[in-house]
Amino acid sequence: MLVDSHCHLDFPDFAEDLDGIVSRARAAGIGRMVTISTRVRRLKDLLAIAERYDDVYCSVGTHPHNADEEDGIAPDELIALTQHPKVVALGEAGLDYFYDDGSPEAQARGFRAHIAAARATGLPLVIHTREADEDCGRILEEEAAKGSFRAVLHCYTGGRELALKAVSLGLYIGFTGILTFKKSEALRALAAELPSDRILVETDSPYLAPGKFRGKRNEPAYVVEVAKVLAETRGVSLEEISRQTSENFFRLFSKVKA
Numbered sequence: 107m108l109v110d111s112h113c114h115l116d117f118p119d120f121a122e123d124l125d126g127i128v129s130r131a132r133a134a135g136i137g138r139m140v141t142i143s144t145r146v147r148r149l150k151d152l153l154a155i156a157e158r159y160d161d162v163y164c165s166v167g168t169h170p171h172n173a174d175e176e177d178g179i180a181p182d183e184l185i186a187l188t189q190h191p192k193v194v195a196l197g198e199a200g201l202d203y204f205y206d207d208g209s210p211e212a213q214a215r216g217f218r219a220h221i222a223a224a225r226a227t228g229l230p231l232v233i234h235t236r237e238a239d240e241d242c243g244r245i246l247e248e249e250a251a252k253g254s255f256r257a258v259l260h261c262y263t264g265g266r267e268l269a270l271k272a273v274s275l276g277l278y279i280g281f282t283g284i285l286t287f288k289k290s291e292a293l294r295a296l297a298a299e300l301p302s303d304r305i306l307v308e309t310d311s312p313y314l315a316p317g318k319f320r321g322k323r324n325e326p327a328y329v330v331e332v333a334k335v336l337a338e339t340r341g342v343s344l345e346e347i348s349r350q351t352s353e354n355f356f357r358l359f360s361k362v363k364a
């Protein structure tokens with residue numbers, strides 16, 4: 107079994123084909139899918155999908171691109187929303203300096219609020235970080251000093267230093283179809299180096315289709331292609347990488363039924 111630890115089934119790209127998407131994922135051996143929130147105020151849309159399929163779960167959070175739009179959402183509000191049995195994580199939240207969407211100040215406030223909620227609930231935080239290694243690392247260290255929390259740096263494309271710092275804090279690293287791209291040699295080198303108990307696979311679909319599907323709409327079934335390249339990179343079998351990443355997933359996303 108494999109798990110797609112990060113997809114966006116509520117996005118319009120999937121609206122007309124949701125049953126097909128889930129069916130193809132199941133046929134490919136994908137045992138669980140987590141559809142990730144980008145706006146707290148749209149949680150009901152994710153819950154409708156998660157409640158429709160037994161093997162689909164969701165998170166609640168504000169993507170950094172939407173940080174100004176949802177600025178000021180307090181940890182207590184996030185904590186209350188995690189009481190739903192299908193909400194198994196916080197986020198995605200974090201820092202994205204690649205685009206100008208979401209001011210750095212609002213992003214940082216939101217990031218810290220989500221960390222506080224993760225710390226209070228024991229649920230994992232799905233972290234989005236892009237072109238923000240230094241600030242992300244600093245916030246992670248400062249917040250870890252206040253008390254431990256669980257998290258995954260999803261769709262990792264950052265540097266080696268941030269990844270190793272995250273792992274040293276007990277966090278996880280998630281890999282997408284970017285791992286399969288020809289120019290991702292440095293990312294594959296990092297993926298080969300990380301501890302086996304700290305790696306996850308995901309699609310971030312409908313974006314970042316891997317390998318032979320590049321340029322097309324991505325979907326959870328294609329996480330198999332990410333796992334194949336991760337296995338090759340680490341010098342293990344697909345069966346072994348499937349076992350490792352699934353065990354890691356259930357350890358981190360402990361609210362999901364195994």
